[in-house]
Every structure is written in C-alpha cells, then in structure tokens.
Amino acid sequence: MHSKKIFSILGLGIMVAIMSHCKKDTISPEPVKYDTTRYTLPIGTFPSPDFEDNIPTNAGVLLGRMLFYEKLLSKNNTQSCASCHLQSHGFTDTARFSLGVEGKRGDRQAMSVFNTAWHTTGFFWDGRSTLLRHQSLMPIQDPLEMNETLDNVVTKLSTKREYRDQFLRAFGNSEINAEKISLAMEQFMNSIISNQSKYDKFLAGAGTLSDSEERGRKLFFTEYNEFFPAQSGADCAHCHGGFNFSNNAYRNNGLDLASDIIDIGREKVTQNPADKGKFKVTSLRNIALTAPYMHDGRFGTLEEVIEHYNSGIKSSPSLDPALQATISTGLRLTAQNKADLVAFLHTLTDNTLATDSRYANPHQ
Ligand code: HEC
C-alpha cells in the first residue's frame, strides 16, 4: 500500500514535469526556422516610427517578450523586468522605490514602458542610455536591480530549448548572446503601443468628453497668462504636448530649490551645471495608472501633482522659464479647475494596454 502510494505520487510528479515541459516547448507553435515576417505595429494615427534597423519581426517580438518576463535574467532567478514594470500599471511599479533582487532599493521610481518607439532622446530619468537596446541590458547588471552578469544569463538561457529555438526563429541561428538579447528586448518594448484612450476616441470623433473633462482639456492646452487670469490656462502641453504627451526633452519642473536638489539628473550625463535637476519629460498617457509620480515618486496622487504646478514651484537656476513665469502668482487654479484637470488626465488611460494579451507574460 505504502510503496504503491509513493509510486503513484512519483508517477504524478513525472507527469506534471512532462506536461509543464511540453507547455514550455510549445510557447511558439511555429516551425523552428528563421522567420523574418514583420510585426504589424498597431500605430493607428501615430506617425510611422523611425527605425533605422532592428525592425520588429513576429519572432523577435515574441523572443523579447519571453525575455522581458524571464526571471533567469536575475541573479537568483526571482526577478524579471516585469517585476518592476507591471502591465496593469502602464508597465511601471506601484512602489515608490522598487526593490532589487537582493532587497536593495534604488532611489528612483520605475518608469512606464509604452510608445518607446517614439522616444527619440534617450532612456531613463536622466537619459543616460541613448538606445533602448543598450538600456535593456543595464537593469540585468545593475547591483540594485537584477544583479546578474550577461555571461551567466547567456549560459542559463542556452540550456533551454525554447530559447535556442526562438533565437533561431528570430535571428537565423540558435546561438544566444547579449547583443541578440538586447535587440529582441528592444523589439518587444517598441511593440508596446498605447493609443486606445478615451481621449484618442474623442479625437477620432468616436466619443465625447464630459463637461469637466472638456474644461480640463482646455486648461491643459491653454498657455498661462499672468495679465489676463480669466484667459489663463495651466500650460501643461508646453512640455507634455504632441501625440505622446511629451516633448522628449529634459526639464527642471521646479520640484526643489537648488540647495535641496539631491539627484542632479541630466547634469550627471552632460556634465553641464545648467542641466542640474533636469529630468525626462514623461508621457502623460496612462498617468492615472502609474502612481507614484516624479523621478523620486514623491507625489502619491494626481491632485498633489497639480497642486505642485499650481502653487509649489521652487526656483533654481535651471528651472524651466515657462514655470518660472508662474512663480509670483501660481497658476491660480480653483478647486473646480484642479478637478477638471484631473478628469482630463484620466481620459488618457488606455484600458486595453493593461490587458492586451500581446504584451502579457508568455510563460503561463
Ligand atoms: C528592480 C526594479 C526594476 C527592474 C527589475 C527593471 N527595471 Fe526598468 N526601471 C526601473 C527604474 C527604477 C527605472 C528608472 C531608473 C533611472 O532613471 O535611473 C527604470 C527605467 C526603465 C526604462 C526607461 C524608460 C524611459 O522612458 O526612459 C526602461 C525602458 C526599462 N526600465 C526597461 C527595463 C527592462 C527591459 C528590464 C529588464 C531587463 C527592466 N527595466 C528591469 C526599475 C526596474
């Protein structure tokens, strides 16, 4: 009886092992051969992205997605990119400071990852990485994040048949190396496109905004006017303009007085003191999903962010002139104005992004 039971447990274990093995190997049912079929980017009315090379293919995007969700990329195999970049939150983290693989904390808030195909001026809050393919290898090796060597990652992935097969489909041979890993992750991240918000539907004539959202929209796009308060707006589009709600620039938005700036931001990259305290102007698409806010996650809510721009701008030599101009009066927003701006920002949420199976974990 007793040994029979052990055998049946063993048998069950083997069956489960075989089943999960089969499941992994069928991650892509495509034949194992080089496949250069282009990935169709759902760009809608966005301009065509300017890829010089590394144009996304179906096989490359799937490989990048497998890697983005792969815990073997971290030292103790417990953390993937998706651990800090959650699809349900516009591919950012809900924690103010993400915990790395060894429980260590960085001092910046994770950034959202979508519409990267149109980020033309670099990656990270300070833009220290020019190309997304280079960026993608940095968290792996960062001691505060995944803390693993690229050699180890290559060794670990090379033992897996599903990876050898997918590298072959994507790049023509099954050899795994860091360059191919970086190109595949760039392809996957560039495939994540967000353009299905309520505001997009409004622009396409397929939906309307509520009165509050419409008033918020006007405030967002209208310039600040010190002399005619009645016609003055919040001028958010000055920096968060264009189809992706970002001018792709680095700016100081008045978070701290010069003497209080701890993280010097862009200055660290350019070595130019005029860039002290400048950070990447992030897209405001999906902003209602991506709290907390700013490079150090100091604001927990959109209301706090709006109050910052309304009455909290701190002066320093690198402060953006458009915000400097508002310092003496503030934006003079009423409680209703502030609520309207928040309502408008909520229209930038793309609920399909949070659930789109094309961007979800392929390992389950
Ligand atoms: C421990 C949490 C953590 C992990 C794991 C992590 N990231 Fe990040 N990510 C961050 C943080 C924090 C930042 C901002 C860092 C900075 O600016 O210095 C960031 C920034 C980024 C950006 C920049 C976005 C922009 O708009 O400039 C991209 C892209 C990105 N990560 C992709 C990845 C990829 C790919 C992986 C896996 C290889 C990964 N991340 C793993 C926390 C993480």
Ligand code: HEC
């Ligand atoms: C002068 C340029 C500029 C203007 C004008 C501006 N912003 Fe920003 N905004 C930035 C920069 C730069 C950041 C990132 C700053 C940082 O993290 O240090 C930012 C960050 C934000 C964030 C947080 C983004 C994130 O990913 O955490 C929100 C929300 C935001 N701005 C909303 C607004 C609103 C609403 C307005 C109008 C009231 C506005 N901004 C006006 C430059 C600007």
